[in-house]
Amino acid sequence: MSLAETQQTTARHIPDRLTxxxxxxxxxxxxxxxxxxxxxxxxxxxxxxxxxxxxNLSDATFNFTEKAMIAFAMALxxxxxxxxxxxxxxxxxxxxxxxxVMQAGFGTPAIVATGLVTGLLCGAFNGVLVTRxxxxxxxxxxxxxxxxxxxxxxxxxxxxxxGYPSDFAWFGQGYVFWVITVELTIFAIxxxxxxxxLHKTNFGRAVYAIGNNATAATFSGIRxxxxxxxxxxxxxxxxxxxxxxxxxxxxxxxxxxxxxMELEVVTMVVLGGVSIxxxxxxxxxxxxxxxxxGLVTFGLGLLNVPGIVMSIVVGALLIGxxxxxxxxxxxxxx
Amino acid sequence: MTLLKSREAILVGAILLLLALVASxxxxxxxxxxxxxxxxxxxxxxxxxxxxxxxxxxxxxxxxxxxxxxxxGMVCALINVxxxxxxxxxxxxxxxxxxxxxxAINGFLVWKLTIPPIVVTLGTMTIFRGIIFLLTNGSWVNSxxxxxxFKAFPRENILGLPLxxxxxxxxxxxxxxxMSRTTLGRAFFAVGGNxxxxxxxxxxxxxxxxxxxxxxxxxxxxxxxxxxxxxxVAYVDIAGGFELDVVAAxxxxxISIAGGVATVAGAVLGALFLGIIKNALPVIDxxxxxxxxxxxxxxxxxxxxxSRAGRSKGRVILKSAEHAQ
Numbered sequence: 203m204s205l206a207e208t209q210q211t212t213a214r215h216i217p218d219r220l221t222x223x224x225x226x227x228x229x230x231x232x233x234x235x236x237x238x239x240x241x242x243x244x245x246x247x248x249x250x251x252x253x254x255x256x257x258n259l260s261d262a263t264f265n266f267t268e269k270a271m272i273a274f275a276m277a278l279x280x281x282x283x284x285x286x287x288x289x290x291x292x293x294x295x296x297x298x299x300x301x302x303v304m305q306a307g308f309g310t311p312a313i314v315a316t317g318l319v320t321g322l323l324c325g326a327f328n329g330v331l332v333t334r335x336x337x338x339x340x341x342x343x344x345x346x347x348x349x350x351x352x353x354x355x356x357x358x359x360x361x362x363x364x365g366y367p368s369d370f371a372w373f374g375q376g377y378v379f380w381v382i383t384v385e386l387t388i389f390a391i392x393x394x395x396x397x398x399x400l401h402k403t404n405f406g407r408a409v410y411a412i413g414n415n416a417t418a419a420t421f422s423g424i425r426x427x428x429x430x431x432x433x434x435x436x437x438x439x440x441x442x443x444x445x446x447x448x449x450x451x452x453x454x455x456x457x458x459x460x461x462x463m464e465l466e467v468v469t470m471v472v473l474g475g476v477s478i479x480x481x482x483x484x485x486x487x488x489x490x491x492x493x494x495x496g497l498v499t500f501g502l503g504l505l506n507v508p509g510i511v512m513s514i515v516v517g518a519l520l521i522g523x524x525x526x527x528x529x530x531x532x533x534x535x536x
Numbered sequence: 537m538t539l540l541k542s543r544e545a546i547l548v549g550a551i552l553l554l555l556a557l558v559a560s561x562x563x564x565x566x567x568x569x570x571x572x573x574x575x576x577x578x579x580x581x582x583x584x585x586x587x588x589x590x591x592x593x594x595x596x597x598x599x600x601x602x603x604x605x606x607x608x609g610m611v612c613a614l615i616n617v618x619x620x621x622x623x624x625x626x627x628x629x630x631x632x633x634x635x636x637x638x639x640a641i642n643g644f645l646v647w648k649l650t651i652p653p654i655v656v657t658l659g660t661m662t663i664f665r666g667i668i669f670l671l672t673n674g675s676w677v678n679s680x681x682x683x684x685x686f687k688a689f690p691r692e693n694i695l696g697l698p699l700x701x702x703x704x705x706x707x708x709x710x711x712x713x714x715m716s717r718t719t720l721g722r723a724f725f726a727v728g729g730n731x732x733x734x735x736x737x738x739x740x741x742x743x744x745x746x747x748x749x750x751x752x753x754x755x756x757x758x759x760x761x762x763x764x765x766x767x768x769v770a771y772v773d774i775a776g777g778f779e780l781d782v783v784a785a786x787x788x789x790x791i792s793i794a795g796g797v798a799t800v801a802g803a804v805l806g807a808l809f810l811g812i813i814k815n816a817l818p819v820i821d822x823x824x825x826x827x828x829x830x831x832x833x834x835x836x837x838x839x840x841x842x843s844r845a846g847r848s849k850g851r852v853i854l855k856s857a858e859h860a861q
């Protein structure tokens with residue numbers, strides 16, 4: 203049931219994964235996804251006359267930039283065989299902490315630092331519980347999901363923090379150049395950094411190695427627990443960063459902020475071709491998945507589809523994306 | 537086995553201590569009538585925790601129970617509004633069936649497509665809730681629209697305990713029998729304890745997990761009708777986030793999230809522990825906004841405690857094995 207468990211039972215399938223045509227399917231997953239993205243883009247431009255407008259498209263990027271920031275770190279975490287379901291609650295807690303600092307009269311630098319540090323601390327808390335105490339990450343983060351958001355509710359109740367300083371709005375509402383938002387720029391920079399870290403460094407190799415076989419990774423000299431702890435730290439930090447952007451964009455903090463976002467982040471990662479069982483996946487896949495999800499939600503929004511119906515689409519995407527390759531595989535076996 | 541027994545003893549002790557603490561300041565909390573009220577209030581959590589126990593026992597997890605509850609409850613309410621003449625037993629049967637169907641969808645995806653249960657139920661959780669919105673367009677079904685027989689059923693008082701409480705007792709007894717006296721019960725333990733060994737003993741692991749999801753879904757559906765009838769209102773967000781309380785109750789009850797270890801008594805006691813805390817908070821004048829954080833902290837503390845207990849047990853076995861050699 204926990205990821206590690208499932209991984210052990212399915213570990214025997216890995217060799218035939220490499221030889222069956224599924225490997226090729228997975229290899230072309232990114233290109234398939236890119237085709238889907240282009241298809242949705244064309245459909246959208248037919249569906250609504252308001253779609254093909256630089257400013258509207260720039261607004262559309264807000265649908266995925268904050269989630270994608272977390273999705274990069276989450277991709278690494280899931281590849282390593284763990285998961286963090288508390289990310290949306292970390293956003294809530296970090297946003298609440300920023301609100302408290304803002305009320306105490308501190309300026310933007312202190313507010314931003316508070317958001318990032320809170321995220322880091324939450325990630326460290328998850329990381330310690332998982333790596334030091336050896337608890338399954340799914341249960342730990344289901345627990346901290348309630349705990350972190352619960353603390354926000356204790357602080358805020360049914361109230362809200364408002365009145366962030368005007369220069370704080372830059373993160374979520376500012377533009378770097380023409381229609382290129384600050385958030386989109388952060389997203390692009392992070393995409394490059396995470397791509398290099400995962401695909402070009404020893405650390406990235408270690409993440410794959412752990413996800414495929416943690417025991418073998420240990421025996422080849424990888425400090426498994428430390429790598430996992432760093433990944434939890436990173437996920438927390440990215441959630442803190444997303445919290446800064448989201449709080450800045452909304453201009454207020456409520457304890458219900460970003461609720462349900464963990465699902466969308468996990469969906470984005472899985473849609474990007476990362477195996478939920480760990481061991482495989484790529485950053486380019488996650489980047490394209492972010493665009494696909496952003497385009498889908500924006501297109502549905504232009505067609506006046508309510509948010510909860512979009513969540514059906516997200517839920518169906520999550521299951522469908524994992525189910526389809528398996529159905530395909532089953533059919534091929536017969 | 538003695539460890540498991542002592543685990544439940546610890547929980548009973550903790551519950552008694554909790555009651556004593558509250559009673560020391562507010563003696564009214566432990567009067568029989570209030571204890572009955574607390575038990576009845578906790579009944580939905582007990583029923584759901586028992587279903588979740590079976591699922592967790594087979595190394596899975598069902599996060600869609602609250603959404604299943606809400607959807608079934610809404611369907612029952614809508615049927616009651618459209619056809620007020622439909623008798624309650626038919627509605628109960630329908631709730632059980634609809635809940636079981638949703639559980640079967642989860643189970644099917646886990647069994648036939650081997651998708652990790654966490655992913656399946658995260659997905660179906662949002663899909664089920666979304667369907668409620670599609671059915672109702674976000675509108676509520678209110679008390680005055682429901683027939684009085686519909687609302688009266690869970691409140692029916694038998695021997696001083698409302699029917700809702702009795703249903704929790706009955707479900708506990710039935711599951712107690714299933715887990716300890718049937719081959720299906722043994723199969724749940726076998727699949728959770730060691731799936732590979734279970735295969736060699738002729739147990740179909742996927743099918744057993746499927747049945748666990750059906751049981752969990754069926755109980756969620758039953759709770760759906762009871763919940764809507766008791767609170768006399770149905771809307772999209774009822775029991776939102778309740779799945780976390782259900783998992784928390786199981787974890788507190790000593791059910792190992794890694795599968796293979798669970799007791800019916802543990803699930804019931806875990807649910808009662810959370811239920812008493814929830815009911816005691818307003819009495820001792822703590823804001824209900826603490827509830828979420830307390831559930832979260834309880835999950836983390838309980839799972840830490842469980843893993844410690846499991847670990848020391850493992851060491852003891854190893855030591856005795858070494859001595860034997």
